[in-house]
Amino acid sequence: MSGLIPSGLNRRLVVAALAGSAADLAGLGLIASAAWLITRAAEQPPLAALSVAIVGVRAFATSRGVFRYAERLAGHDVALRAQAATRERLYEALIPSGPLSHRGADLLSRMVDDTDAVQDLLVRCLLPAIAALVTGAVAVVIALFLLPAAAFALLAGLVIAGVLLPIGTAAASRRWSARLAPARADLAARVADLVHGSADLAAYGAKGEALAAGMAADDHLAALERRQSRVSATALLTGVLTQGLTVVAIVWICQATGTGSVATAVLALMSLVAFEPVLPLAAAGERLTGVLAALRRLTDLRSLPAAVTEPAAPAVTPSGPLTIEVSNLVVRHGEARPALNGVSLTLTPGRRVAIVGPSGAGKSTLLSALMRTIDYESGNITINEVEARDLPSETVRHLMTGLTQDPYVFQASFKDNLRLAGPEASDEGLANAVQAAHLDTWADRTGWDTPLGEDGRTLSGGQLQRLALARALLYNPPVLLLDEPAEALDEQTAAALMADLLDATHGRTTLLITHRLRGLEAVDEILVLEDGQITQRGTHTDLTTTDGYYRTLWQSEAMLHT
Ligand SMILES: Nc1ncnc2c1ncn2[C@@H]1O[C@H](COP(=O)(O)OP(=O)(O)OP(=O)(O)O)[C@@H](O)[C@H]1O
Numbered sequence: 001m002s003g004l005i006p007s008g009l010n011r012r013l014v015v016a017a018l019a020g021s022a023a024d025l026a027g028l029g030l031i032a033s034a035a036w037l038i039t040r041a042a043e044q045p046p047l048a049a050l051s052v053a054i055v056g057v058r059a060f061a062t063s064r065g066v067f068r069y070a071e072r073l074a075g076h077d078v079a080l081r082a083q084a085a086t087r088e089r090l091y092e093a094l095i096p097s098g099p100l101s102h103r104g105a106d107l108l109s110r111m112v113d114d115t116d117a118v119q120d121l122l123v124r125c126l127l128p129a130i131a132a133l134v135t136g137a138v139a140v141v142i143a144l145f146l147l148p149a150a151a152f153a154l155l156a157g158l159v160i161a162g163v164l165l166p167i168g169t170a171a172a173s174r175r176w177s178a179r180l181a182p183a184r185a186d187l188a189a190r191v192a193d194l195v196h197g198s199a200d201l202a203a204y205g206a207k208g209e210a211l212a213a214g215m216a217a218d219d220h221l222a223a224l225e226r227r228q229s230r231v232s233a234t235a236l237l238t239g240v241l242t243q244g245l246t247v248v249a250i251v252w253i254c255q256a257t258g259t260g261s262v263a264t265a266v267l268a269l270m271s272l273v274a275f276e277p278v279l280p281l282a283a284a285g286e287r288l289t290g291v292l293a294a295l296r297r298l299t300d301l302r303s304l305p306a307a308v309t310e311p312a313a314p315a316v317t318p319s320g321p322l323t324i325e326v327s328n329l330v331v332r333h334g335e336a337r338p339a340l341n342g343v344s345l346t347l348t349p350g351r352r353v354a355i356v357g358p359s360g361a362g363k364s365t366l367l368s369a370l371m372r373t374i375d376y377e378s379g380n381i382t383i384n385e386v387e388a389r390d391l392p393s394e395t396v397r398h399l400m401t402g403l404t405q406d407p408y409v410f411q412a413s414f415k416d417n418l419r420l421a422g423p424e425a426s427d428e429g430l431a432n433a434v435q436a437a438h439l440d441t442w443a444d445r446t447g448w449d450t451p452l453g454e455d456g457r458t459l460s461g462g463q464l465q466r467l468a469l470a471r472a473l474l475y476n477p478p479v480l481l482l483d484e485p486a487e488a489l490d491e492q493t494a495a496a497l498m499a500d501l502l503d504a505t506h507g508r509t510t511l512l513i514t515h516r517l518r519g520l521e522a523v524d525e526i527l528v529l530e531d532g533q534i535t536q537r538g539t540h541t542d543l544t545t546t547d548g549y550y551r552t553l554w555q556s557e558a559m560l561h562t
Helices: 007-041 047-097 101-146 148-196 198-203 207-256 261-274 281-302 363-370 393-399 414-419 427-436 440-446 461-475 491-504 540-544 549-561
Strands: 324-331 340-347 352-356 378-383 400-403 479-483 509-513 525-530 533-538
Touching (some): 007 047, 007 101, 007 261, 047 281, 101 148, 101 261, 101 281, 148 261, 148 281, 340 533, 393 400, 414 461, 427 491, 461 491, 533 540
Parallel strands (some): 352 509, 352 525, 400 479, 479 509
Antiparallel strands (some): 324 340, 324 378
């Protein structure tokens, strides 16, 4: 877990801890000097005898507010800086581990909720604990000077409220977390189903049942939370009772030992105030379990292995028209059998190559290997004879990139979604890309600054793919990679998109992955990938006149269109 809180913040942390301790000590001083002043004044001494105490009361009262303000300022400053730095480190650690879309929801919660834990650790646990420790220690030392027996009573009370009670609440919280976490996860999953699956639930009349299950999960969680809050309330009550009983015990000790009224008042009121920073530690102990679990999850996330090995001494980036040579490429996902087993192909400048094949054949894996989001086990990928492994993965993606299988639409305007691929692009550049992707009529009608909504829900499937294509064209990489651009589109929309896409990529070095064969007459070479191996290669005419996967698929597509 070490390293989650950046070391550069140590000085700010010390300032916050000092300010917090000073505020609590000023509170202690205020009550102690006020108690002394009131009881002493009752003895009607000369005014000069009270002047120091009067000044003390004023000074403590004023400085307490100032220190509290400084503590809030410094504490939140350091906590927010630590949280931001943790998030930044997390992003940096995640980039080398490749695309993480398969654990999107979990990752999102770690990014948001778990990094909040850093703030909680500092503001709600660490800084209050330091202030409580300093204030408690000072109060016990003062009491030692006044009446050692009272000091021991105070120490015992503070240890119960500040050490034993937080240990107890932390242990109880661990037990409750084990019961609450699955109940929360169950409710979250049911709410997600209700939100994302509302159309299907309504279509099949299953809404009532799903709602009832969601409400039952909600009731179960609420019942558990009620029981947990009873435990928290009991802890709070125990703390307050300890505070009260300690003060009563101190007063009793003072009377039993014949201590004067001034010292008794000072001891009793100072002890009462010494508990103020200590009592919140029970709640901090409860929170600490969740905070530590969140920090552990962040640490796990930070130690994800890198998806690809970056070169220690990168080669010179190839320039000019690029030729990509893939030879005997073997790629494996984990321990499984190879997803690509000896694939070879050549992409020469200006040529378009299409890859077709059944689902699971390894087409997307090939694109991932080319974009260096996954490492290859053996074989070679060279770019103008430079091995892709010898270039930083980011450089490879500058040279070869494009349309991914599941393009993401950001919650921003249409224009900003495009600018992702060309922050510096002129309006004319944007317009050209949009026109080439045949989205210009829609964009002009809907408005370039129209927000596209969460995950592009305001776009149809075809418009989404065209937006992704416009992005790829705007980025204009030397080698354009397109993964299933017409996937999940109806026949008519897919045919129109493929026609426009082939039109827009004319003369560009392109590798196109597709399930549909219509329009592939236009590409220079077609490779059939089956079970991780190239089983056929040639032009559309070659492959439709030879027995095999391509011809069979072509014939079944032709039957569908007649
Ligand atoms: N992240 C992964 N972890 C483990 N196995 C994977 C992973 N990604 C893909 N695979 C496996 O590798 C094989 C090739 O998958 P890939 O996605 O490359 O196929 P594809 O031809 O693109 O399929 P589709 O056309 O359905 O997208 C499949 O058996 C798949 O289950």
